[in-house]
Amino acid sequence: MGLTICAVSVCSISAHAFDRITGEPFATRSEVIAQNGMAATSQPLATQVALDVLKNGGNAIDAAIAANAMLGLVEPTGCGIGGDLFAIVWDAETKKLYGLNASGRSPQSLTMAHFKEKGLDKIPKFGPLPVSVPGAVDGWFMLNERFGSKSMQELLSPSIKYAREGFPLSELIAYYFERNQLRIGDYPGFAETFTVNAKTPKKGEIFKNPALANTYEKIATGGRDAFYKGDIARTIGAFMKEQGGFLSYEDMAAHYSEWVEPVSSNYRGYDVWELPPNGQGIAALQILNVLELYDLEGMGRDSAEFVHTFVEAKKLAFEDRAKFYADPDFNNIPVDFLISKEYAKERQKLISPEQAAKRVDAGKNEGDTIYLTVADSAGNMISLIQSNYRGMGSGMIPTDLGFVLQNRGEMFALQEGHFNMYAPGKRPFHTIIPAFVTRNNEPLMSFGVMGGGTQPQMHAQIIVNMIDFGMNLQEAGDAPRILHSGSSTPEGDLMTDGGYVSLESGFSYKTRRELMKKGHVLRDVSGAFGGYQAILYDSKNQVYYGASESRKDGQAAGF
Template sequence: MTTGPVIGTKTMVVSPHYLASAAGAGILQKGGNAFDAAVAVSATLAVVYPHMTGLGGDAFWLTYSAGEGSVRAYNGSGRSGYGVRRDRYAGEAAIPRRGIRSAITVPGMADSWAAVQRQYGRLTFAEVLEPAIGYASAGFPLSPDQYGGSILAGAALTPEAAAIYLPGGRPPAVHGKFVQTQLAGTLQLLAAGGRDAFYKGAIAQNIANYMHAAGGYLTRDDFADHHGEWVDPVSTDYHGHTVYQAPPNSQGFAALMALNILEHFDFGNIEQGSYEYYHLLAEALKLSFRDRDQVLTDPTFHKVPLDQLLDKQYGGQLAASISMQRAAALGSEPIGRDTAYAAVVDGEGNAVSFIQSLYFEFGSGAVAGETGILLQNRGSFFSLDPAHINTLEPHKRTFHTLMPAMACKDGKPAFLYGTQGGEGQPQTQTMLLTRMLHYGMNPQEAVNAPRFVWGRTWGEPTQELKVEKRVGQHVLDDLATAGHIVRQAEEYDGIMGHAHAIAIDGNGYRSGGTDPRCDGAAIGW
């Protein structure tokens, strides 16, 4: 396990797969900038981490252009189809979690690649897709994480998907050669024709044809009408830093709410890794989740009251409600966790923090015909209750867990950080930032330190606080005494997700850390 950070004087790339990090580094060495490299990393992850992310999924981006001197966000999430209505599921308690009827939102990933690279990139779109195409066509060593994910979710795969990911009924051996010929052909079409090849050309037609034949609801018109959008990020000030998140339909504001609560506590008197540390963070996040669950949806359908939620006075009121001796009895809904976060900083000072996902492992489990594209099941999180804030409606974005983070000091990036894990994303992000900012940890130390995740996971009746046993038995006992429903997790438990971070110090040095729970790498020079 890596214990120290990778430090570069000019560049840094972090991602959950070493080949994706290497792809980004290669683009930087080729003369590309952070935006070119980030798209290359994202596209390569879509190939080498197919159980977590892919062309059939969504992405959110935070970008800092040194030339502009400002942070922007790109919402690369898709909307439900125009023909996707609640009555499609009449008599059902919920939208199916898997299968073609869970694939009801247009994938926003490819559009986001084109938008970021077109706006800020230096190389051609085809050049930044080269590494991904190469790994899809020539193959790559199958990762332990993909192998485990294939065993876990194999039963959810359609026959077309199983033929790719479970040839002969089992995944290839760990580090065995894994080739995705159909996906390589699709990526080549995308590289040659740009984003319109995906949304208005042969790729869209192939997906729509498969949908129609398989009983799905998305049409070619749904793809042709898709567009992501550049939006203003949401932010809050925290201990001399401006912390940015993507706006709704992303849940990013929940992490900002937690920071507005935590700024009312003196971390100088709270030992890192103590009962007080874990209890305080858990309680602050529970309060932010309570409000998040009541308001988060597509803001074009229902206004999300960010002015109120991010008001500093409101944060103070929430802070005053926290007992340092007792856990509040609050709940939340289970949320999917399989995601890939990455970040890039170049020598010019440009920075990109981004995250992408299929929602569950292998998304819907359905591969669209011969495209090699796994379709996401993100839309399955819509509610079928017409009174629910996140109720299913046509052409609507759902409550979205994806949330890349960036903290700036004096107007320039200081920390880029994020993690895999739906409900865990605001929680792990808060741990990462407080550890780096209050306790002086470098990114690798912050990532390595023991973590918790609170909330109910699928099929579990209670709101558990899962805590890695490395915290020590006395901390676990104190948390239980305070009323937390504590479940001891393994030392580096996969349920905590894959977290990565980049820090930029006063000398401009970039230090990077990647999660020991995944197959990632930090590369900088």
């Protein structure tokens, strides 16, 4: 009897939080509400660092940089200064959105000929070949110079202190450390940097990274050139040469980030903003444009009709993603065409209400991550995402620097004529995307959902959850999610047999059964549904609402 009661209880809790007094039964907690400032990150220590910066007179952009630096220490399994960065900033003074693309380019000395000589039809996941220039540090300085109010010394100080003195590891990050050791643990520098007594640190164990503290100190005192033109860049170049890689000092010294114009589509009266390619943000807009043509509220969220419609819209967007999304410096990418309402109406005609598509073609024009968001008392808001790709990245850990170089170059295609075909000095297709929502030209919501190709699907679901299904900020993130996998990829792989659909617990058996009748293949997956953080501004009451991912270690907090 005891075992039976326990089993029922555990199943109920895993699917729904039935003991909730208010709100949706699946919600894990209430939203956080505060007047003066709000921060939502994937690690509580990073959130606290952000709040400390705000309380000490810094603005949202200052706090985001400090939090990102902290996340590079406490969550190196998803981010760090060996990776890239993207951000959308709402500047309260100019009342305008600004986009930052701080992604790095491929090595100038690595050409397609090398891959052909090696007989490769794909770029390897790990090792020296997928390494591209890390853009995050330059992104910090671009943000700081344009919008910041505090010095980089002050913003990096908390992370330097924690890196030297150590911090207790959370259960989830300890798990990811162990997983990453299986992938890259044999590469030089992993044991010295990321193990304690030759083992990956366990939950509650104090982890230190003095090498990263030294690197942060050099950046804090020497500026961005200390990273891209100083000893750090020389160390990276020499290490990569030793490992048979191509990333050089010259590649580091030539790096630059770019301010870009965010792009948007209006969804039922709300302007949803993303960054243009080389990222995948406009896929979320393409999905929403198709979904806007349906009465989703009438369908109901736990219905085969809604899930089917969502999945089919996603398939259409992701075929365009595979064909068109790439570095705009190398291609004329038809962004306006792809996110137009007219194009969505044409694409919608391809969706059968009764049958899952086994294959769709792209239209014709005539990748683990962290996400954080911060808002301040002046009304500034920032949506920032940063990543190594594939957890800890390439496995290339430059000598005594304390971080891993990204493997984002894996996303290049090796097919001649592909928009995302590899070329020297080119930015690869990117999965990491920040998002923002405005209404009547006023800031409403800053949000993101980390997790590779999951991201545009979840961006669209968050918007639909709130606008069509009336959920609040926390409920929208806690609601059970839909994930379609198996579409064509920017590396040139084709979707086969329609891919498969994964549903989190909370969708009924009836919905699952009806989806299978429509021809969908259902497959259970674990840990693939992303990680959500969000801040919403309530202009009527002049307060911020914060929400954080229940599937990760995140924390939303304000004051």
